[in-house]
Amino acid sequence: MKIGLLIIGSEVLDGKITDLNTKLLADFLRPYHLEINESMVARDQKASIKEALKTLFEKNDVIITTGGLGPTKDDITKETIASFLDRTIEYSEASQKVCEENYQRFGRPFPGKEHGYCYLPQNFIPLNNNTGFAPGLFTSHQDKLLFSAPGVPREFKSLLEEHLIELISSKMDKSRVMDTVIIRTRGIPEEKIFGEVVPDLWEKLEQYGEVSSLPILMGVDIGVKILAKNLDEMAAKVQAVHHIIETSALKPNVWHYGPETLEEKIVVLANQKKIKFGFAESATGGLCSHRITNISGSSQCFMGSVICYDEKIKEHILGVKAKTLEECTAVSHECAKEMAQGLRDRFSLDIAISITGFAGPGGGNDKFPVGSVCIGQSLRGKETSSQDYLFKGDRELLKQRFAQAALHALLTEVENFA
Amino acid sequence: MKIGLLIIGSEVLDGKITDLNTKLLADFLRPYHLEINESMVARDQKASIKEALKTLFEKNDVIITTGGLGPTKDDITKETIASFLDRTIEYSEASQKVCEENYQRFGRPFPGKEHGYCYLPQNFIPLNNNTGFAPGLFTSHQDKLLFSAPGVPREFKSLLEEHLIELISSKMDKSRVMDTVIIRTRGIPEEKIFGEVVPDLWEKLEQYGEVSSLPILMGVDIGVKILAKNLDEMAAKVQAVHHIIETSALKPNVWHYGPETLEEKIVVLANQKKIKFGFAESATGGLCSHRITNISGSSQCFMGSVICYDEKIKEHILGVKAKTLEECTAVSHECAKEMAQGLRDRFSLDIAISITGFAGPGGGNDKFPVGSVCIGQSLRGKETSSQDYLFKGDRELLKQRFAQAALHALLTEVENFA
Numbered sequence: 001m002k003i004g005l006l007i008i009g010s011e012v013l014d015g016k017i018t019d020l021n022t023k024l025l026a027d028f029l030r031p032y033h034l035e036i037n038e039s040m041v042a043r044d045q046k047a048s049i050k051e052a053l054k055t056l057f058e059k060n061d062v063i064i065t066t067g068g069l070g071p072t073k074d075d076i077t078k079e080t081i082a083s084f085l086d087r088t089i090e091y092s093e094a095s096q097k098v099c100e101e102n103y104q105r106f107g108r109p110f111p112g113k114e115h116g117y118c119y120l121p122q123n124f125i126p127l128n129n130n131t132g133f134a135p136g137l138f139t140s141h142q143d144k145l146l147f148s149a150p151g152v153p154r155e156f157k158s159l160l161e162e163h164l165i166e167l168i169s170s171k172m173d174k175s176r177v178m179d180t181v182i183i184r185t186r187g188i189p190e191e192k193i194f195g196e197v198v199p200d201l202w203e204k205l206e207q208y209g210e211v212s213s214l215p216i217l218m219g220v221d222i223g224v225k226i227l228a229k230n231l232d233e234m235a236a237k238v239q240a241v242h243h244i245i246e247t248s249a250l251k252p253n254v255w256h257y258g259p260e261t262l263e264e265k266i267v268v269l270a271n272q273k274k275i276k277f278g279f280a281e282s283a284t285g286g287l288c289s290h291r292i293t294n295i296s297g298s299s300q301c302f303m304g305s306v307i308c309y310d311e312k313i314k315e316h317i318l319g320v321k322a323k324t325l326e327e328c329t330a331v332s333h334e335c336a337k338e339m340a341q342g343l344r345d346r347f348s349l350d351i352a353i354s355i356t357g358f359a360g361p362g363g364g365n366d367k368f369p370v371g372s373v374c375i376g377q378s379l380r381g382k383e384t385s386s387q388d389y390l391f392k393g394d395r396e397l398l399k400q401r402f403a404q405a406a407l408h409a410l411l412t413e414v415e416n417f418a
Numbered sequence: 419m420k421i422g423l424l425i426i427g428s429e430v431l432d433g434k435i436t437d438l439n440t441k442l443l444a445d446f447l448r449p450y451h452l453e454i455n456e457s458m459v460a461r462d463q464k465a466s467i468k469e470a471l472k473t474l475f476e477k478n479d480v481i482i483t484t485g486g487l488g489p490t491k492d493d494i495t496k497e498t499i500a501s502f503l504d505r506t507i508e509y510s511e512a513s514q515k516v517c518e519e520n521y522q523r524f525g526r527p528f529p530g531k532e533h534g535y536c537y538l539p540q541n542f543i544p545l546n547n548n549t550g551f552a553p554g555l556f557t558s559h560q561d562k563l564l565f566s567a568p569g570v571p572r573e574f575k576s577l578l579e580e581h582l583i584e585l586i587s588s589k590m591d592k593s594r595v596m597d598t599v600i601i602r603t604r605g606i607p608e609e610k611i612f613g614e615v616v617p618d619l620w621e622k623l624e625q626y627g628e629v630s631s632l633p634i635l636m637g638v639d640i641g642v643k644i645l646a647k648n649l650d651e652m653a654a655k656v657q658a659v660h661h662i663i664e665t666s667a668l669k670p671n672v673w674h675y676g677p678e679t680l681e682e683k684i685v686v687l688a689n690q691k692k693i694k695f696g697f698a699e700s701a702t703g704g705l706c707s708h709r710i711t712n713i714s715g716s717s718q719c720f721m722g723s724v725i726c727y728d729e730k731i732k733e734h735i736l737g738v739k740a741k742t743l744e745e746c747t748a749v750s751h752e753c754a755k756e757m758a759q760g761l762r763d764r765f766s767l768d769i770a771i772s773i774t775g776f777a778g779p780g781g782g783n784d785k786f787p788v789g790s791v792c793i794g795q796s797l798r799g800k801e802t803s804s805q806d807y808l809f810k811g812d813r814e815l816l817k818q819r820f821a822q823a824a825l826h827a828l829l830t831e832v833e834n835f836a
């Protein structure tokens with residue numbers, strides 16, 4: 001089954017927002033062994049939407065659209081689909097019922113049958129929307145299926161979860177399963193992995209499925225998309241891929257198998273080991289804490305942080321010595337160590353990680369130019385240490401790289417924590 | 419001139435990464451009065467890429483591709499474009515020269531003329547890449563132009579900035595200018611703005627250009643895309659749009675005209691007024707500080723924050739009374755006020771904003787269910803206060819909404835600060 005996605009919204013093409021629905025749909029489809037075949041973004045204009053629908057209908061079995069179902073005048077998806085499929089729009093009792101229940105759930109009176117939401121193209125099914133006002137739409141056309149949902153990611157997700165699989169199950173190929181093994185590495189560039197470290201890795205992995213390689217912040221994610229007749233065959237193939245990696249020279253650089261993020265892995269492991277940690281963040285400005293607190297369950301292991309942008313806060317709140325700041329400056333191993341030590345003492349932590357560096361555009365010196373970061377580590381019963389790194393990028397990218405380095409340092413300490 | 423964008427990369431369709439290049443390109447084109455007509459995402463497969471190229475060549479004057487130019491086996495953009503345009507690939511001295519300079523800049527020896535980067539489809543121009551190894555590509559085909567760049571956002575951006583405008587200037591329509599007025603509102607839903615508050619707003623704005631409406635976190639961004647013959651006509655039309663809003667009932671809800679973010683506006687204004695601020699973040703977990711520190715110049719006004727996830731940190735670091743935590747609990751106006759007051763005292767700030775709430779999935783009570791947040795404000799010479807809000811969404815969305823509410827509270831205080 002081929003699935004094509006059409007994102008309807010000039011706001012994406014105008015850069016006002018970044019599309020999040022492609023990732024949402026891909027994440028939703030994965031457990032059902034399904035994937036997106038292709039996607040398009042069209043402007044809120046009839047001609048653009050119709051041309052995109054034409055392209056997608058030619059090449060896919062299921063077409064999913066997001067966006068343009070709301071109440072304002074630039075929401076023209078319903079009318080355009082009707083026109084594209086040559087259907088008239090008519091009053092739908094079923095749609096009125098869905099809308100009435102929907103408005104009731106939000107405690108708002110439904111305006112009545114004059115409301116545009118009560119009108120659907122012929123032979124369309126209205127889909128209940130648990131998280132917003134506009135209902136979704138579903139129909140079949142020749143042997144293709146069309147599923148339309150609002151563009152707000154939370155509403156799109158809710159409509160997928162409530163309706164999609166049931167509606168497309170007739171087209172699902174139950175004779176095969178699909179899964180992707182993700183091998184997450186750190187510390188070696190892509191060219192070096194496949195060129196020097198394991199020159200025959202790609203060929204070896206390719207025996208089991210489609211190989212991909214994705215450089216990401218401080219590492220490379222290698223993917224192997226595996227098809228199998230059933231879950232047993234899948235398990236055997238997955239094991240074979242793991243075996244290739246575990247017996248290769250790449251092994252020391254693999255930090256995880258699977259789609260979980262660094263912060264998810266840290267939180268799960270720290271909670272298992274009952275470790276309490278926190279950050280003294282200067283150059284990352286809160287990003288390490290933000291990433292950790294996105295994870296449910298982080299409140300058990302993450303106690304808190306000090307964002308010490310100003311030197312006085314490094315000194316007065318974390319106890320960095322005035323002498324250290326004066327003689328070594330704030331971006332130094334000495335300062336990083338005192339920040340980590342100070343945070344661990346004051347917050348009563350098992351592990352404290354500190355980050356001090358130059359994210360630019362200003363700052364930097366001969367020893368530590370813009371892009372440099374010192375990452376300090378203070379652990380119960382171990383000597384406090386600090387390591388420096390040098391990265392490239394603009395301010396936002398450097399913050400991301402600094403945070404990634406800090407979280408990798410934390411993961412290593414959490415893994416080694418006895 | 420119509421510009422079509424093709425993003426080549428299974429990793430986007432598989433949800434491994436979110437595409438950032440559409441926004442990058444839109445932001446880059448805007449000052450040149452240009453926009454993206456449509457975009458597509460194709461898998462790293464010859465057939466998919468060729469079909470997408472066919473679709474985009476049919477409807478656009480300039481086709482921009484990103485991705486698939488790197489050194490691994492799934493990078494097949496160059497070969498596929500060559501096959502699509504029916505060109506053979508041959509050794510290019512120009513490309514070798516670009517690559518050698520490029521590698522030299524990174525302090526790495528270039529492998530020599532055997533390297534794949536030295537081979538280009540016939541009549542392609544190699545484009546210097548300041549931020550990575552793979553050169554970009556440019557060619558013309560019939561009366562269309564094709565510009566290919568690597569998919570890494572930093573490299574894509576650098577190639578756009580260095581090359582694009584010069585290469586496409588022959589096709590640029592100098593007889594008109596385009597600009598979008600963005601009216602950023604807060605506190606009223608979309609339906610209410612156009613249905614109740616100013617029912618004829620859409621029609622009035624439409625006299626000047628294409629109107630759009632985009633609900634975003636706590637507000638609605640209204641856009642008016644204006645075309646004009648020259649900059650004078652543009653200025654007059656922009657002024658007319660401003661006048662419509664300024665004399666409408668929507669005025670009290672407008673917090674900004676323009677594409678600047680909330681955090682940009684705060685940093686600029688706080689620096690002008692020499693205000694020093696910080697956050698006591700519980701439920702937002704560092705997101706407020708992260709957003710502020712993304713902005714260059716934030717180190718002048720943002721002193722730092724305490725992320726006080728654990729109650730002991732609220733008590734021992736910020737000085738929240740044990741009695742308050744026990745009797746009122748951590749999510750309460752009392753606690754929010756003591757957090758803000760405690761931070762302002764300890765960090766010597768002009769303004770301290772505190773955030774305590776339930777981002778879920780656990781927590782919540784009858785008075786403050788999951789989705790509730792209390793935002794405290796402590797200002798020099800003013801009584802400390804706190805306001806509560808109730809939002810919907812999952813953990814990540816709630817964190818975003820809480821942070822948006824906190825930054826709006828901060829902006830208001832910065833604006834009113836004498």
